[in-house]
Amino acid sequence: MPEMTFLIRWPDGAPERCYSPSLVVKEHFAPGESYQVDDFLSRARTALTIASARVEAIYGRPCSLALAQLARIEAGAKRFPDAAAKVAVESFED
Template identity: 40%
Template sequence: MPVVRFDVMWPDATVMKCQSPSTVIRNFLHEGQLVSLPEFLKISELGLSAASERVREKYGFACSAAIDQLEIILAKATDFQGWEAAVVQVIRMD
């Protein structure tokens, strides 16, 4: 399956390099997209879960890398608890 790499800019302007094991993530995230932190977490969970499921459909097992990526995103998001109006931007997808 083709891997999709994407970079996100967190509310503190740090950039995180991420990846999805499936192009299905493009149905959820788009380059230039700017969303609230809670919405980004929701979208990331939906997109990476869908990507993991695509792997399951093709190979018979879920993709642990997609779940690991989601856990990394969720862990980083804890840095911004209490930030009002925190937003995340998808700055690159390829």
């Protein structure tokens, strides 16, 4: 299964390298685009849940790395309650 990382930048300028066990992230984000935190979080939940389910379909168990990444994103998003704050997706790395 192809895995990938994607680089994001939080509204405060802090970068974070994120992991996905599947390329499905490319269906939910575009490099160079910015997303309001709530939208980013919703897209990340969808993409990483699908990625984990794909791993489960092949290996019989969900992907703990994808679920841990989602938990880190959820925790990070809590730091930005301003509805106008945006997360930038800077790049994909296959």
